[in-house]
Structure formats: structure tokens, C-alpha cells
Amino acid sequence: MQDLTSEPVFRAQDQRKQTGQPLPSCAQCKEIKAKRYTAVQQGDQRMAEAMATAMGRHQRAVHS
Numbered sequence: 001m002q003d004l005t006s007e008p009v010f011r012a013q014d015q016r017k018q019t020g021q022p023l024p025s026c027a028q029c030k031e032i033k034a035k036r037y038t039a040v041q042q043g044d045q046r047m048a049e050a051m052a053t054a055m056g057r058h059q060r061a062v063h064s
Contacts, residue, residue, distance in 0.1 A: 028058055 036051035 026062070028062070029055070032058060 032051055032055045036048050036055070039045075039047035039051060
């Protein structure tokens with residue numbers, strides 16, 4: 001089991017608060033957003049919902 005008390009754990013949001021700089025872009029986030037945008041524009045509700053779910057899973061897995 002990892003001891004988290006010895007070193008602080010910083011998230012991307014903490015880094016942004018500390019530096020005041022925007023976070024670097026994530027290529028996978030951009031891809032998911034683009035697919036969802038296209039699906040919405042084309043009226044493909046199922047794909048838009050799938051991309052929203054994919055974004056949630058991606059953010060939890062990679063950005064938290």
C-alpha cells in the first residue's frame with residue numbers, strides 16, 4: 001500500500017491554482033470532444049451520449 005502522507009499529491013487543478021497558467025491540452029480529451037461535437041451537429045444522440053460517457057471515464061482514469 002502506498003504511503004500518501006510523506007509527499008503531497010497534486011492534481012492538475014492544484015497546479016493551475018498555483019501557477020495561474022492554463023493546463024496543457026490533452027489530445028484524448030480533444031478527440032472525444034470533437035467526436036461528441038460532430039455527433040451533436042449530426043443529431044446522433046447515441047454517439048453524443050457515448051462520447052459524454054467516454055469523457056467521464058477518461059477524466060477519472062487520466063486526470064484525477
